[in-house]
Amino acid sequence: METGKSPRHDPGVDLRALGNTPQDFARDLLSNLYYERGTTVESASAQDMYDSLARTVRDRLAERRARTAAAHYQANPRWLYYLSAEYMLGRQLEQNLLYTGTTDLAREAVPDFDTTAAQDVEPGLGNGGLGRLAACLLDSLATMDLPAVGYGIRYDLGIFKQDLDAGGQVERPDDWAFQGNPWEFPAPDDNQVVGFYGKVTSVDGRREWEPAETVLGEPSHMLVPGYGTDTVNIVRLWRARAAQGSFDLTRFAHGQYAEAVADVVRSENISKVLYPDDSTDLGRELRLKQQYFLVSCSLRDIIRRFSFRNDGNWDEFAAKTTIQLNDTHPVLAIPELMRLLVDEYELDWDRAWRITHDTFGYTCHTLLPEALETWPVATIENLLPRHLEIIYEINARFLAEVSERFPGDVARIQRMSLVQEEPERRIRMANLAVVGSRAVNGVAALHSQLLAETTLRDFAELWPGRFHNVTNGVTPRRFVKIANPALSDLISSALGSDAWLRDLSLLQGLEPFAADDAFRARWREIKRANKLTLGVAPDFLTDVIVKRFHEYKRQLLKLLHTITLYQRIRAGETPAPRTVVFAGKAAPGYWAVKDVIRLINAVAATVNNDPAVAPYLKVFFPANYNVTLGQRIYPAADLSEQISLAGKEASGTGNMKLALNGAVTIGTLDGANVEIRDRVGADNFFLFGLDAAEAATLRSSDYRPRDYYERDDELRAAVDAIGDGTFAGGDRQAFGGVLASLLDRDEYLTLADFRSYLDAQAEVEKVWLDAEAWTAKSILNTARSGYFSSDRTIADYTRTIWGLDPVRVNP
Ligand code: 26W
DSSP states (O other): OOSOSOOOOOOSOOGGGGOOSHHHHHHHHHHHHHHTTOOOTTTOOHHHHHHHHHHHHHHHHHHHHHHHHHHHHHHOOOEEEEEOSOEEOOOSHHHHHHHHTOHHHHHHHSTTHHHHHTTOOOOEESOSHHHHHHHHHHHHHHHTTOOEEEEEEOOSBOSOEEEEETTEEEEEOOOTTTTOOTTEEEOGGGOEEEEESOEEEEETTEEEEEOSEEEEEEEEEEEEEOTTSSOEEEEEEEEEEEOTTOSOHHHHHTTOHHHHTHHHHHHHGGGTBOOOOSSOOOOOHHHHHHHHHHHHHHHHHHHHHHHHHHTTOGGGHHHHEEEEEESSTTTTHHHHHHHIIIIISOOOHHHHHHHHHHHEEEEOOOOOGGGSOEEEHHHHHHHOHHHHHHHHHHHHHHHHHHHHHSTTOHHHHHHHOSEEOSSSOEEEHHHHHHHTOSEEEESSHHHHHHIIIIITHHHHHHOGGGEEEOOOOBOHIIIIIITOHHHHHHHHHHHTSSGGGTOGGGGGGGGGGGGOHHHHHHHHHHHHHHHHHHTSOTTSEEEEEESOOOGGGTHHHHHHHHHHHHHHHHTTOOOOOEEEEEEOOOOTTOHHHHHHHHHHHHHHHHHHTOTTTTTTEEEEOOSSOOHHHHHHHGGGOSEEEEOOOTTSOSOOSHHHHHHHTTOEEEEOSOTTHHHHHHHHOGGGSEEOSOOHHHHHHHHHSOOOHHHHHHHOHHHHHHHHHHHTTTTTTTOSSTTHHHHHIIIIIOTTOHHHHHHHHHHHHHHHHHHHTSHHHHHHHHHHHHHTOGGGBHHHHHHHHIIIIIOOOOOOOOO
C-alpha cells in the first residue's frame, strides 16, 4: 500500500468492470463529460473533451495502480526511491492510451480526436538531459515490474517557453497546469512539515534543532505505467503550502492585509519555479530551500512507508530501502537522514552512519567544474544550522580516515575535504555525495572513466570499489513507438512481432534488411513522410542539432559549417541539398549562447531569403524545443550532430533517440558517442575531431585560435562573415561578442576542430548521394542501437547498484 493507511475490506466489487468495449469506453467518456465537467458532447469545449478523455484513460490506469499497490503490500519488497529535482515527463495522453491499449477506442469515441489530443500539455519540470533521463528510468522501472517511487518537486512554473523575437530568445513563463492537470492525484493527508532557519540547542546531551520557520509539503502523484505489464508505479511531487498560522493576525488587525499574507506567499514560493540553469551553479538561497524541501518531505515519506510495513526496525532499513541521488541536487538527504536517525530516533552516530551510507547511491551527470555545486557555509549555517554541524562531523571523521591512509598528505586532505576554504568557505556537495554513498556512478563509459581519473580521482583511489559506470538509455516506447509509428510498424512486421518494445536487443534482427532493396525503399519513404510532418523539405538531407545551448556543445561549429556551405553555394558550388535544423533553449542569463541563437537566426534569414541558395540549403530553427517537439524532430532526422568538445559531454541521450530513429551520427569521441560508434560500427558513424586526451593537452598548452583562422581560408571567410555585417544588414558590431570569443579564447576548441569536421561532412555528403548506401547505414544504426534502451540501463543499475527484485502484479 502506498498510503500507509490500513488495507481496506474488499467489498467484492470488480473495478475492472470499467471494461474495454467501445460501449464501455464511450459511456465512461460521456460520464466524465457530464459528471466531472458538467457539460454535454454538443457544448463541450476542446478542453472539456480532453479532460474527460484523460480521466477515462486515467481510471483504467488507476485500477492497475490499485492492484500494483496490493502486490507491493503483499511482497514487502526492497524499494528504490529515486530523488530528483527534475522530471521531464513529456505529454501523458498518447502514452497512457498506448499503455492501456485504448488508442483505437479513443479515436472512435472522441469526435475530433486530433484537436482533443492537442490540448495535452507536457509537464516541463526539468531543464534537459538529466530530467528526461529521470523520466525514461521511471518508465523502464515500471515496465520491468520493479518497486520504485520517484520523488520530485511540483513546480508551478516549469522550464520557460522560448519565443524567438527578431531571432533572439525571449522567455515566457510556463504555467503548465493552468487548465488543471487531469493526470494528478493530490494526497493532502500525506503532508509533511519542513523546517528552516532557527537555532540548535543541547537538551540532555542531544542536539535539538528548533526551526524558526515551517512550511508544509503537500504531495500529489502522477501514475507511471509499465508497458506490456499491469505494474503502475508513481512519481510523487511535493508542493509547498503555507503552514497553518502563517497568516499574521496582528498585521491584519492593523489593516495591513497584504503584509499579513507575506509569509504565506514566501512559503509557497519554494515550489513556484524551476531554476532554468543547466550546468552553472548560481548558488541562490531559494534553490537550496527547494533542495532541502524535496529531501525533507521525501525522507519522511520514505520512513513512513518503511515503518508501516517493517515496524520501525532500523536494522532492516538499508535492506529494504535504496535511495538514488540524481546528481547533487538532493544530496542534503545524507545529512538529513543522519539528523533524523541521531536527533529524532536517537540512534548512535556509528549505527546511523552505517544505515545512511548503505542506503544511498549517487549518480554524477557532469564533468564541468562550474556545474559542481558548492554552497557557502554561511548560507547553510543560516538556513540549516543542524545540517552544517552534521556535515562538519561527517567531514572530521572522513578526514581522519584519509590521514590514516595517506599520512602527511596535506594537499590531498585539502582536495578531499567537504569544506572548500578559498576564496570563501563553501560545502562541496559532490564530495559529500561520494562520502555518504555506497555507490557512485557516471552515465557513460568515458564519463565514468574520466570521473575516476580526474574530477573524483582522490575518491576513486581511496575507494575503488565504490565507482561504477551505468550508461544512459532512452525509452523506446516514447521515442520510437509513439514518436515514429510508421517506422515502428515496419520494424514489427520485419521482426514478426512487437516484442522489441520490451527487449530492444531484438532490433538486431533488422540487420539483414539493410541489404533488402524493398525494405530500404520503404525505410526511405517513412523518413520522407516524417520530414513532411515536421515541415522540412522531404528530399533534402535533414541535418539536426537539437539540445540545450552551451558553448561546450558547440552549436557554433555547426553554424560555421553552415556559413561555409552558404559561401560555397554563392561561389557557384552545388552541394547536396540539406536542411540544417537547430533547436534548443539557452539559460536566461547565459548571454554568450543567447548571442549564438541570434546569430543562427540571422544566418537563417539571409540563407532562406536568397533564391540562389534555396535549391541547396535551408536553415530551420523551430522555437521552444521540448519533449513534444523532439518527438517530431527525431523521426525526420538523417544526420545527428553530436559535436561537443571531447571530454565535456557526460553522455548525451538525444544521440540515442536519433540513432534509434535511423539518423546517422557525425560526432566526436565524447560521452556515449563512443559506445554508439562501437556498436553501430565505425563505417556507420562519421567521426571527427580531437579526442579527450588531445583536447585536454591542447587546452593546457598555449592554444592560439588565430593560427587556425589564419591558416584556413574557408574558416577565415566564415568567421569574417560573422564580423563584417553580412548577417546583420551591414552592422559590424552585432556579433562582436561571438567573434571575440572565437578568436581570442575559443575555450572549446571550435577552430581547432573545424577542418576535421568539414572533412567528415564531405564524407557525409558523398555517402548521402548514394541513397542505397545511406539507407543501409541508417537501418544499421537502428538495428545496432538496442543497447541504448533505458531497460538495459535499469538492468545495469539493478545488478550493480540497487539489487532489486521484480514484483509481478496479479491480473
Ligand atoms: C547547479 C546547476 C546544474 C543544473 C543541472 C548543474 C548541472 C545540471 C545537470 C547535471 C546538467 C545535465 O542535465 N546533465 C546531463 O545529464 C544527462 C543525463 O545523464 C547527460 O546525458 C548529459 O550529457 C548531461 O549534460
